[in-house]
Amino acid sequence: MSTGVRRRMGVEERRKQLIGVALELFSQRSPDEVSIDEIAAAAGISRPLVYHYFPGKLSLYEAALKRAAQDLAGRFDEPHEGPLGDRLRRVMRRFFDFVDEHGPGFSALMRGGPAVGSSATNALIDAVRQAAYVQILSHLEVDDPPARLELVVRSWISLAESTALIWLDGRRIPRAELEVQLVHDFAALAAVSAAYDEEMAGVVRRMIKDEPPDGAFADLAARLITLAS
Amino acid sequence: MSTGVRRRMGVEERRKQLIGVALELFSQRSPDEVSIDEIAAAAGISRPLVYHYFPGKLSLYEAALKRAAQDLAGRFDEPHEGPLGDRLRRVMRRFFDFVDEHGPGFSALMRGGPAVGSSATNALIDAVRQAAYVQILSHLEVDDPPARLELVVRSWISLAESTALIWLDGRRIPRAELEVQLVHDFAALAAVSAAYDEEMAGVVRRMIKDEPPDGAFADLAARLITLAS
Secondary structure (H helix, E strand, O other), rough: OOOOOOOOOHOOOHHHHHHHHHHHHHOOOOHHHHHHHHHHHHOOHHHHHHHOOOOHHHHHHHHHHHHHHHHHHHHHOOOOOOOOHHHHHHHHHHHHHHHHOOOOHHHHHHOOOOOOOOOHHHHHHHHHHHHHHHHHHHHOOOOOHHHHHHHHHHHHHHHHHHHHHHHHOOOOHHHHHHHHHHHHHHHHHHHHHHHOOOHHHHHHHHHOOOOOOOOOOHHHHHHHHHOOO | OOOOHHHHHHHHHHHHHHHHHHHHHHHHHHHOOHHHHHHHHHHHHOOHHHHHHOOHHHHHHHHHHHHHHHHHHHHHHOOOOOOHHHHHHHHHHHHHHHHHHOOHHHHHHHHHHOOOHHHHHHHHHHHHHHHHHHHHHHHHHOOOOHHHHHHHHHHHHHHHHHHHHHHHHHOOOOHHHHHHHHHHHHHHHHHHHHOOOHHHHHHHHHHOOOOOOOOHHHHHHHHHHHHOO
């Protein structure tokens, strides 16, 4: 928002400020509904001056999206310490923080709308997915993933995205529940794949060997056995 | 492909023929790579005549996509007879048939490319997802789904899409294995949700009560217990 105080900014500083202002507006409403006039007003500068720094709304949108993508990818960083389930749980909390902060913009982007879906925006989304994929493999300590593990990890990432989108549509389930559920979903999808494949069974055994007996996975297993009986 | 035989077709017949020819070309290569000239040649008519029936490539693409969407939604129809796991297995086989037949076009569409992602194409994709959702609820005999069941069904539909897309990228896992795996994934995601929610537990108990003791779910459960021990 404008502070009312006008002072000269350098080019890079001004660009950064505009990106920040635009990202906030694009996060709170569908980007289609945000005008350059609004961005100019929120930044406390004139409309022509916005065009001086960005040739059009799409380029400003892409710059804002790039910053958001870097922000999200940064939240995937997690120390390689402690049980895997707890690590993933912390990442899921930061992922939902991000989704919460950028709700309407995240929905519009991921559902594909008129102002989005360019090859540049698709490349940014793919880069974030790839960052998530690389992080998970590094925590699993796998360098050269078999095809079935790649499938489990990548399809789970898409499950996490759709879970977040469904959550945003009405927020009818507490997000903390979904953060835990996605950790469990990861284990469940890996276990299903491992049930019919020896290589995946090895991955899953290594995954759960350091899980504490009172941790999330053990609790889930006990509850599933109760459910089945 | 052109038969070489020229005869006069009625307007609707010609439109249908063009849609069929275009769908075949859009299925085999990314739609961006298919030209109107090619479509005209394959239909055995002149380029201006194509434009007589469709104002541009996008309108022909959307018409082809509409036919493909109706085709796919039709494959979700399944008699309400026998164990649920077997029913879903048959639908998964038909889903992978469709994905197999339309591979490159399906990938280009679902990954979002320059020629796709219009609001009309997004509406068609959403309509197919909704058809899948309605079918699943009808087989579960649920009229008014609780939020957690809606989440499981919708997020599993997205998992099925991403599994198919990953399969198309190299086909490194036999599709029959993935058809079974997706049936198991559905049960696993429902079970994870049911582990912490009484209402979902009721849904899952009804889901598995008619499963045969030598069926897919019982086999999976036995294998998971082996894996965990």
